[in-house]
Amino acid sequence: xxxxxxxxxxxxYLLLAPGVAWLAIFFLVPLGFLAYQSLQxxxxxxxxxxxWSWGNYWEAVRxxxxxxxxxxxYAGVATxxxxxxxxxxxxxxAFRGGRWKNLLLLLIVAPFFVTYLIxxxxxxxxxxxxxxxxxxxxxxxxxxxSGRLLNTAVAVVAGITYNFLPFMALxxxxxxxxxxxxxxxxxxxxxxxxxxxxxxxxxxxxxxxVVAGTLLTFIPxxxxxxxxxxxxxxxxHMIGNVIQSKFLELTDYPAAASMSFVLxxxxxxxxxxxxxxxxxxxxxx
Amino acid sequence: MSAVAVPVRRPKASTRIWALARxxxxxxxxxxxxxxxxxxxxxxxxxxxxxPTGRFNYVxxxxxxxxxxxxxxxxxxxxxIVLSLEIGLLASIVATVLGTLIALALVRYGFRGRxxxxxxxxxxxxxxxxxxxxxxxxxxxxxxxxxGFWTILIAHVMFCISFAVVTVKARLIxxxxxxxxxxxxxxxxxxxxxxxxxxxxxxxxILxxxxxxxxxxxxxxxxxxxxxxxxxxxxxFVWGAARNGAPPQVNVIGTAIFAVAVGAMLANVLVQTRRTxxxx
Numbered sequence: 001x002x003x004x005x006x007x008x009x010x011x012x013y014l015l016l017a018p019g020v021a022w023l024a025i026f027f028l029v030p031l032g033f034l035a036y037q038s039l040q041x042x043x044x045x046x047x048x049x050x051x052w053s054w055g056n057y058w059e060a061v062r063x064x065x066x067x068x069x070x071x072x073x074y075a076g077v078a079t080x081x082x083x084x085x086x087x088x089x090x091x092x093x094a095f096r097g098g099r100w101k102n103l104l105l106l107l108i109v110a111p112f113f114v115t116y117l118i119x120x121x122x123x124x125x126x127x128x129x130x131x132x133x134x135x136x137x138x139x140x141x142x143x144x145x146s147g148r149l150l151n152t153a154v155a156v157v158a159g160i161t162y163n164f165l166p167f168m169a170l171x172x173x174x175x176x177x178x179x180x181x182x183x184x185x186x187x188x189x190x191x192x193x194x195x196x197x198x199x200x201x202x203x204x205x206x207x208x209x210v211v212a213g214t215l216l217t218f219i220p221x222x223x224x225x226x227x228x229x230x231x232x233x234x235x236x237h238m239i240g241n242v243i244q245s246k247f248l249e250l251t252d253y254p255a256a257a258s259m260s261f262v263l264x265x266x267x268x269x270x271x272x273x274x275x276x277x278x279x280x281x282x283x284x285x
Numbered sequence: 286m287s288a289v290a291v292p293v294r295r296p297k298a299s300t301r302i303w304a305l306a307r308x309x310x311x312x313x314x315x316x317x318x319x320x321x322x323x324x325x326x327x328x329x330x331x332x333x334x335x336x337p338t339g340r341f342n343y344v345x346x347x348x349x350x351x352x353x354x355x356x357x358x359x360x361x362x363x364x365x366i367v368l369s370l371e372i373g374l375l376a377s378i379v380a381t382v383l384g385t386l387i388a389l390a391l392v393r394y395g396f397r398g399r400x401x402x403x404x405x406x407x408x409x410x411x412x413x414x415x416x417x418x419x420x421x422x423x424x425x426x427x428x429x430x431x432x433g434f435w436t437i438l439i440a441h442v443m444f445c446i447s448f449a450v451v452t453v454k455a456r457l458i459x460x461x462x463x464x465x466x467x468x469x470x471x472x473x474x475x476x477x478x479x480x481x482x483x484x485x486x487x488x489x490x491i492l493x494x495x496x497x498x499x500x501x502x503x504x505x506x507x508x509x510x511x512x513x514x515x516x517x518x519x520x521x522f523v524w525g526a527a528r529n530g531a532p533p534q535v536n537v538i539g540t541a542i543f544a545v546a547v548g549a550m551l552a553n554v555l556v557q558t559r560r561t562x563x564x565x
Contacts, residue, residue, distance in 0.1 A: 022442060023405050027409050027443055029424060108322070114539050114542070115539050130344070243419060260416050
């Protein structure tokens, strides 16, 4: 204790040391190993050697472009859907929730209490070929008589949207809840219609929540492979499916490692493009 | 004030219905939203009582208590649950301790490398799980580590730390430092102040971090899948079972986890709601 008193400047570092060391060794160093692995060549039988083999990246993009495109497209559509679907509800809870707010928020995160895989399997049941949804769509002639939902892109996107919905709804709620109601009243006092007040006041003020929710949904969605595996067919496979099978089934580590980095790069590029579109101030807070 | 009867002209019925619909459209929409959100959960719970005739538990065949009574009837399920509970408990405790210490340092002290530490905490949260799992796999492969209990535990602590930091940090930021100063003025030294004032005030956040880490750990599939070797946690069991038709016992466990978690949260929320009501 005397030691700490004499070296007060050390205290924060002592507090940080164990946790930061854990993150450094088991998060940062592994990323280094992944980079190292991605530039190796060889085979699992004869061993891999580090050869600066940048060709792995080129091959990843060349051979799996459809999967990369699909990952970004599915994740993008699912994120947009999640935003549109959950914004009105976040708004309703923030402005009309009253003292039931906490209970309603609990309902929003309720899906998280059912194991991810199990709730995805539940969608398998709901969208199954002889299920109620498909039969109703047949009767309404929305879906052709041989049309199906399971094993299609629709099912995969629907699954992703559902699974990441709370990541979108919660940040939206937080930013809407912080809005000073008097600003909206002021807009209406100044003869803005309710729609104008929403578009010119409420929506811009909730933009930080939109941005946070979009990122929290899009990033994990782009790397997901569970929905494509359980709700889609091989024609709907995303890059996550390829990385997973290359790592764990085909043991083609360099290819899988380089794909992981291409995925990160693709996500970063998408996020940057998005940041330019909405304005960077919202991103950096 | 003299009561003057003002004749009120009732608006036409159609206008009233339209006004009513407009006023409640958001509420109706929200209600539908919650039906959508909770439907899969209802399906999971309902099919835990199903009596499937074939391998697949997709079609409703009839009601039975058997799946609940013989929840243990599927080989490998019990050991998977035990492993998930062990990992969840250990990982949440270790991650919460490490995360709380980081949060204390970040909120309480100005020091060189603060920005870098914030970034290091933030990065795992914004990295896709598949990359977290894959990179850790390459580390263990290159270090010739035997995959199993310890690699799973290491992985879970790694992705839980950031959540613990964020949770505890939020509470520490809104913390009234005057309370600690008061304790010191009254003659308590730093350790006593920490143990008797700081810790009790931060305790709810530490508890929340523990529960959050436990929930995330017990639900994790992707990172575990990459680093489990031949060990099987509950989500891995579900994954394996899903390939040739998941037995209804999986729904039983899923429903039980949901009921316990929601029960705990509900109790907490109701207490809070009542407290707010008392104040208001």
